[in-house]
Structures are given as structure tokens and as C-alpha cells.
Amino acid sequence: MSSSTGLELVFAFAYIIVGSILVTCLLTVFKFDISHTLTTKPGAYLTSALNSACETCLCLFSVADPHSAPKGEPSSISRGYLQDLPHRSGARPTVQGCLNPRQTDQLPAFDKDINGRLRQLITDTSAKYPESTYLGRSTFEGGNATLFARHRVFDQTKYYGEIVGMHVNDDSMTVTIHPDDVRAVIENGWGQRHPLSSRSATWLRYSTTSAHRVPKAGTQVILYAPRNQEELNLIEQVINAAVWWVGGIDSSLRKESFC
Structure with missing residues (x-):
């Protein structure tokens, strides 16, 4: 991409952001009740069209090959956490979408309450480490159980946002992990890169939110839904x-202490 094309994209998105702010301000000043409008049939069509347009725009910044681990500089932290990850049997499931990626096949059928069990894993982790983590709402997927870090421990991450968030519709998860662990998860077939973990998408997220809420490019993956108890x-x-990786807590230690 040439420098001129890159500048054109930057200005285009700047105009979109500024325009959105102006529209929001006008609606606020004139007290326009948009919630009532969106409940109507035309409003539903408008919402669908806007979501589709947003998805299309974000896909321009998405990861080109989600099944390949990102190439980057070696981590200053010598190695990741997942040293002996086994290989996942069978083919990868299909994941669709950029803003809210969802697994569309190989969904769990071994346990009717798998959604509750996954949610319990997250809530138990928060209860185990109350001084370091807390439960909240995902930045992009409101309503889903999401675990956050309270503090930044590793300077390299420059981040203490979302640790893990579950997807209630398909039981997959978004996790933020060490670059070595990203490679282990992807190469062993347990997941794939999050569509918006590319450098360009990360830059876009940096420009619209607090820096500490945006993970390092290439460190977020979609973890496939479990097919059995072992998974x-x-x-x-x-x-x-x-x-x-995000909170600096080693689960092998009984007490809540930073690495």
C-alpha cells in the first residue's frame, strides 16, 4: 500500500469518526428518541444495514490468514505458559464474522449445560483472584461473561484489559495470551487468530479507546468450543x-501473588 493510499484511509476514517460524533451531538440536542425508531420495522432494517456496513469496513482491517501464527519479534519473556499443548484431532471448525466472530459448526453436544460450565470457569477464576481480576462486559460483545485484569504486570503487554471472554451463542472464547502461546494454540489446532488482532485493526482500536484497553497486536485468539470433557x-x-499473561498470576501458586 502506498503512503498516499494510507493517508487517504486515515482521513476517511477520521471523517467517519467526526461525522458520527456530530450526529450523536445533534440527536442529543434535539432529544431524538432513536430507541423508539429502532424498534420499528424500518428501524430494524436500518440497524441491520449499519451492522453490515460496519462488519464490511472492519473486514478490510482483519487478519489475512487466521490459521497462521503472527510473525513478530521474540518476546522478552523467555517463553509462554503452554509448553506441552497436545494436538487437536479432526478438522478446524468454521468461524465467521469480524466484529463478533462466531463458530458455526462442531458445536458442543456432550453437555447441555456447557455454556454454564464455561461461565463458571470464568467466575471461579475471578473469585480466586479478586485483587487482580474482575468480571465485566466485553468491549465488543456486551452481555457476555468477561474476565478483566485490574493491573498491568508485564510492561511488555502495555495492557490490562480483557483476559478472556466467552461467546454465549456458540461456546467459543476470545483469550489474550503470550505470543508463544498464540503459536501453540494455532499450530495445534485449538483456535485461530481473532480477526481484529492485525496491526492495522489494533491501531484503529488504539485510536478509539484507551491504550491500556487494547491488547498487543497478534495476542488475541478465538478458542474453539470444547467437544468433550478433555477439551x-x-x-x-x-x-x-x-x-x-495479562494479569501476571500463576495458577500453580495457591495464593494470589504476582509473577
């Missing part, structure tokens, strides 16, 4: 890896 146990290991 559910493995997901717990990956959650522990995310808690260590």
Missing part, C-alpha cells in the same frame, strides 16, 4: 495462560 479441561489451561 474442557484444556480450555481451563488456556484460561490460566491468559490470566498469567
Whole structure:
């Protein structure tokens, strides 16, 4: 991409952001009740069209090959948390979407309450480390159980935002983990890169939110939904890896102490 094209994209998005702010201000000044409008049939069509347009725009910044680990500089932290991750059997499931990626096949059928069990894993982790983590709402997926870090421990992450967030519709998860663990998860077939973990998408998120709320490019992955109890146990290991990377807590220690 030429420098002129890059500048054109920057200005285009700047105009979109400024325009959105102006429209919001006007609606506020004139006290326009947009919630009532959106409940009507034309409003529903408008919402659908806006969501589709947003999805299309974001896909321009998405990861080109989500099944390949990102290439980057070696981590100053010698190695990741997941050293002996086994290989996942079978083909990868299909994941669609950029803003709210969802797994569309190979959904869990071994336990009717798998959604509740995954949610319990997250809430138990928060209860175990109350001084370092807390439960909140995902930045992009409101309403889903999401675990956050209270503090930044590793300077390299420059981040203490979302650790792990579950997707209630398909039981997959978004986790933020060490670059070595990203490679281990992807190469062993347990997940793929989050569509918006590219450098360009990360830059866009930096420009619209607080820097500490945006993970380092290439460190967020979609973790596939578990197909059996063994895979559910493995997901717990990956959650522990995310808690260590973002929150600095080693689950092998009984007490809540930073690494």
C-alpha cells in the first residue's frame, strides 16, 4: 500500500469518526428518541444495514490468514505458559464474522449445560483472584461473561484489559495470551487468530479507546468450543495462560501473588 493510499484511509476514517460524533451531538440536542425508531420495522432494517456496513469496513482491517501464527519479534519473556499443548484431532471448525466472530459448526453436544460450565470457569477464576481480576462486559460483545485484569504486570503487554471472554451463542472464547502461546494454540489446532488482532485493526482500536484497553497486536485468539470433557479441561489451561499473561498470576501458586 502506498503512503498516499494510507493517508487517504486515515482521513476517511477520521471523517467517519467526526461525522458520527456530530450526529450523536445533534440527536442529543434535539432529544431524538432513536430507541423508539429502532424498534420499528424500518428501524430494524436500518440497524441491520449499519451492522453490515460496519462488519464490511472492519473486514478490510482483519487478519489475512487466521490459521497462521503472527510473525513478530521474540518476546522478552523467555517463553509462554503452554509448553506441552497436545494436538487437536479432526478438522478446524468454521468461524465467521469480524466484529463478533462466531463458530458455526462442531458445536458442543456432550453437555447441555456447557455454556454454564464455561461461565463458571470464568467466575471461579475471578473469585480466586479478586485483587487482580474482575468480571465485566466485553468491549465488543456486551452481555457476555468477561474476565478483566485490574493491573498491568508485564510492561511488555502495555495492557490490562480483557483476559478472556466467552461467546454465549456458540461456546467459543476470545483469550489474550503470550505470543508463544498464540503459536501453540494455532499450530495445534485449538483456535485461530481473532480477526481484529492485525496491526492495522489494533491501531484503529488504539485510536478509539484507551491504550491500556487494547491488547498487543497478534495476542488475541478465538478458542474453539470444547467437544468433550478433555477439551474442557484444556480450555481451563488456556484460561490460566491468559490470566498469567495479562494479569501476571500463576495458577500453580495457591495464593494470589504476582509473577
